[in-house]
Amino acid sequence: MRNKLLFGRSIDTGSWVHSVDPRAKLTGMVLYLIALLVVNSWVALGLATVFSLAYMVSTRIPLKYYAKAAKPLWVLMVFIFVVQSLSIKQGTVLWHIGSWELYSGGLSSGLIAALRMTLLVSFTAILTFTTTPGLLNQGLSGVLKPLRKVGISAERLTLMMGIALRFIPTILDETHKIMKAQAARGADMKELPWKEKGRLLVSLLVPVTVGAFRRAEELVLSMESRGYIVGAPRSEYHLLSWSKRDTGFILSYVMLVAIIVYLRFI
Amino acid sequence: MEGTKLAYDLQQVSFAYEPEHPVLSDVTLSITSGSWVSLVGANGSGKSTLAKLLGGLLAVNAGKIIVEGTPLLRETASLIMPRIGMVFQNPDNQFIGATVEEDIAFGLEGQCLPRVEMVSRVQQYAEKLGIQHLLSKHPSELSGGQKQRVAVAAILAMEPAIIIFDEASSMLDEQARGELLHILRDMRSNGDYTMVSITHDAEEIMASDRVIVLRDGTVAADVDPDTLFSDDALLNSCRLIAPYHIRLIQELERRGIKVPPFPNADKEVEGTLWPLLFNK
Amino acid sequence: MKPSIWKWSTRTVVTIGIGAALYGATSWIGIPIAPDTQLRPAIALLAIFGALFGPVVGFIAGFIGHVINDFIQSGTVWWGWALGSGITAAFMGLIYLSKDFNPKDGVIKKKHLISFIIYGVVGIFVSLAFSGLFDIYAMGEPNNKIVIQVISAGLVNLAVFLILGVPAVWAYAKRNRNNANLTVER
Amino acid sequence: MAITFQQVSFAYDAKNLWRHGALEDIDLKINEGEFVAIAGASGSGKSTLLQHLNGILMPTTGKVQVFDVIMSAGEKTPKLTELRRRVGLVFQFPEHQLFEDTVEKDLCFGPLNFGSSKVEAKEQASKALSMVGLDDSFLERNPFHLSGGQMRKVAIATVLAMDPDVIVLDEPTATLDPQSRAELAELLYRLRRDQGKTVIVVTHRMEEMLPYVDQWIVMQDGRKTFQGSAAELTREALKLEASGLALPSCISYWNQIATRFGLEMEEPCLTVEALAERLERVLQVHDTAEGGGG
C-alpha cells in the first residue's frame, strides 16, 4: 500500500538541489505557487514550464516520477478543464452540442488551468523528493519561528508534524497488516460482496483507530524514557546553514514571479 | 550501605493494573551501582511491569522506589528519568524518528548535545550494532531483528547511567546475540553503567552478576547465576532451562561420569572434556 | 479525571501527531462522488478526536492531518479545506467541555448525544461554508464548482458523522463502562 | 507436494526507485506432513519468505505453488480464501495478529469466518487456548493488556483455532520463557505426528527445534544456502559458520567430539541425553581398550 505513496519519501541522487537549505526550498515553493496563481497566458505558462523542467532535470530524478506524482489528480484536472472551458465565452465558437458552446477562449483558458494544475503538483514534488522528512521538518520549524511571537511554539508544532509524517506510512502498513491478518483468517476484502465489504471496512477502521491510540500510548513511554519533556530545551541534529546558493535559489523564484506578474499586468 | 552506592532501592513496592489483579506485591530489593542484574521469571510474572516501574513509566501503588538516593516521585521524575535508558520488549512501537538515524538522534537532541557530538555518537553506535547500512531507512522497512538492534543503539547512544533491557535480544539471531552480549560485557567491565536486563537467555544470565527471580509478582530468589543453574527446583519453578553445557555435565554426572565445571564462553569442549575422557 | 484542554503534556503532543497521521492515512480511503469530494469514513475520526480529547487537540489533529494528506497525495495543500477539517473537529469537541461528559470512564448520557449531534451538524456546515468561501476568495476557484462541492460534501460528511462517528463514540464509552478501567498515570 | 517455490525472487517496492530485493532465486520443496525449520541472520528474508506461503506477498519473479493454488509473477492473483483457511500464519509480532478487544473475539474471528457456528467457535477458541497453555480466564481479557509472552501465545492460538493444514510460525518462541518454548516445540511436533499437519517455523534458537525437525532451511542475504536434515546441517556446520551463521552449542560440541573420536559418519547426537549416552559408550570402549592395553 505504501508503494503507492510517492510523496513523503525522498530519493537521494545527490544533486545540488538536494543540498539546498529546506527553508529556501519551502520559500521557493510558496513563491512558485504565487507565480502559478498569476499565470494566465500561454507565454507565461511556457516560461513556468521551462523553469520547472529545468529544476526537475537538475534533481537528476527521472521525470516519470514527477508525472506519477500528478496522476492522482487527473479527475480534478479534467473537471477544472471542463468547467473552465464551458464557462468562458470569448473568441470564436468552435463546437456546440445542444445549448453548450465551446469558445476558443474557453478552450485555451481551460487548457491553461489544467496545465497549471499539473505543473503545480508535479513541481512541488521536488520539495518532497529532494528533502528527507527530518530536514523538511527542520526547515518548517525554521520558517515558522516567527510564530513564537504570537505564542505558538514552532518546536512543538514541528514535532507534531514530524510524528504525523513518520506515522502515516506506519499506519498505512498497519492497516494493510490488519487486512492481512483478517484475510489470513478468512475475511478477504477482495473476494467479498459489496455489503460485506462495508461491514469489513468498519471492522477494519475500528482496530486501526484503536491500534493507533495504543501506539500513541507506547510512543509516549518511549519518548519519556528518552528524556523528552514538553518545552524543555533541545539541540538540533540537522543543522541548517544558509549559503549564497540558497539565496540564489530563492532569487530565481523571485525573478520568475516578477516576470510572470509583469507579463500579466502590462 | 558503606562505600557502595545504590542505583536502586525498592521498599515493599506493590502494583496492579486493575485493583482486583495485583501484579507485583511487596517487592523489596536493592541494586548497587555499576552492577549487572538479570531479571528472570515465567511469562506473566511481572518482569516488564517491574521494569516500567524502575524506569519511572508507571507509578507504584504502594511502597517506595529510590533511585541513586532520590525517591522516584512525580516531582523528581524529570530529574531522574534522563539518567535511565530503557529498551522495551516490543521494538516496533519505540521508534520516534522517521529514519533510523533521526531516531537514534532523538534522545541525543533532548540531552542538548552539540551537533558534532551527536553525529559521532550516531556513527559510533550504529557501527557497534552493525546497522550503518540502515541509517536512512524508515522503521517500517526493517526486519524484526533489525528493529531490535536500532532500539538498542538508540538507548546506548544516550549513554545513560542506568540501562534497562526488556528482552532486548529476543529476536536477534545467534550471531547478533553474541555480539550484543559482547557489548554488554564491555559495558560491565567499564563499570560506569548499572544494567538491569530481563532475559530468558541462559548465556546472558550466566554473564551477569546477579539474578533476581520473579514468581507471581514476588521475588522468589536473589542469587548468583551459578547457584540458579544448579538449583533444579528453582529453575523449574521459574520455568527456566539451564544452558546446554551445564545440562550435559549434569547428565554425565547422572551416569556416573564426573566432569569439572567448564566454561561455556567459546563453546570449546576440548580443554575440559578431553582430560576427563582420557586421563581417567 | 479529564485533563484540561489547555494542559500540554507529552501525551498531548503524541496524540495530536498520531491523530493527524491517522486522519491523514485514512483520508486516503474514500469513494469519490464528485471531484475533490469523497465519501470519507475518516470524518468519523474527527468526531472521535473531538469527543475524547477536546476541541483544541481535535482542531490541530484535524488540521495537520488534512494538510499532510493533501501534501502527500498531491503536493498541494487546500488550506481552506484543511482549516475546515480542524473546525469540524473543534465543534464536535465542544461536547468535551460539558462537565459530566466523560467517555473514557464510560459516562455518556442521552442529552450528551443530542448536543453532540447538534455540535457536529453545526460544525460540518460552518466548516464547509468557511472552506467554500475561502476557496472562492483566496484561491480564485470557479464559483460553480465550489457550490456543488459544498452541498455534496456537507451531506456526505453528515451521513458519515451520523452513521459512523456518533455510534463509535457511544460504543467507545459503553466499552469503557464495563471495565471501569483505572488508567495508570504518573 | 504441498509447497514448491520455483526461482522465486521478491523485492519490496519493486516498481520504484526504492526497490529493495529481499528474496533471490529461491527453489524450494516442502512435502505434506513435514516439520520444516528456517534459520538465518536477521534481514536474510525469512519473514518475507513465509508471507509468500499464504499469498500475503506475491513473487516478483518466479512461481509459488501451495497445494493447487499457483501464484506466479505477472499473472492474475488466484482466489485465496481457501488457501488461507488451509495455511495459518503467525506473524513475527503478535501485535500484528490481534485486533479485537477480547481474546475470545480474536480467537473466534477465524472459525466464524470459515463457517463455524458461535458455539463451535467458542469451543475451538478455548481448546486452542489450552493448547498453548493458557486457561479460560484469559478469554475475557483484552489481548493488548497481556504480557509479551501471553500475547504471543494468544496469537499462536488464534491460528490454531482455525485448524489449518499447514501451520506457519514466524519466530514463535521469541519472548516465551524456556519451558514454554519447549512445550510449544513439543506441541507442534505432536500436531505433525498425530494430525499430519505440515509445520514451518522460523527460529533463531535452533537448539529447541532440533530434535523435532525433518528439514532445515538456512537463508542468507535473500538466498537459500542450505536445505537438509539436522545430520546434514551438522556435517556442513563449518561451511555455514564460515559464511556467517552462528550455530548452537549442541552442534559444535558434537562436531568436536565426532572429530576427536572419529564418529563423523554417525547420526549426530544433538540432545543432552543422546550425547551423554554416546559419550558414556565412548568412554566404556575407551576404558576397556585402555584396560586391555595396560
Ligand SMILES: Nc1ncnc2c1ncn2[C@@H]1O[C@H](COP(=O)(O)OP(=O)(O)OP(=O)(O)O)[C@@H](O)[C@H]1O
Ligand atoms: N496493560 C495491562 N493491563 C492489565 N494487565 C496487564 C497489563 N500488562 C500486563 N498485565 C498483566 O500483568 C501481569 C504481568 O505482566 P508483565 O508484562 O509484567 O509480565 P512479564 O513478566 O514481562 O511477562 P513476559 O515474559 O511474558 O513478557 C500479567 O499477568 C499480565 O497479564
Ligand SMILES: Nc1ncnc2c1ncn2[C@@H]1O[C@H](COP(=O)(O)OP(=O)(O)OP(=O)(O)O)[C@@H](O)[C@H]1O
Ligand atoms: N516493508 C518493507 N519494505 C522494505 N524493505 C523491507 C520491508 N520489510 C523487510 N524489508 C527488508 O527486507 C529484508 C528481509 O527482511 P525480512 O523481514 O524478511 O528478514 P528476516 O529474515 O525475517 O529478519 P529477522 O530475523 O530480523 O526478522 C531486510 O533487509 C529488510 O530490511
Ligand SMILES: [Mg+2]
Ligand atoms: Mg515482558
Ligand SMILES: [Mg+2]
Ligand atoms: Mg523476520
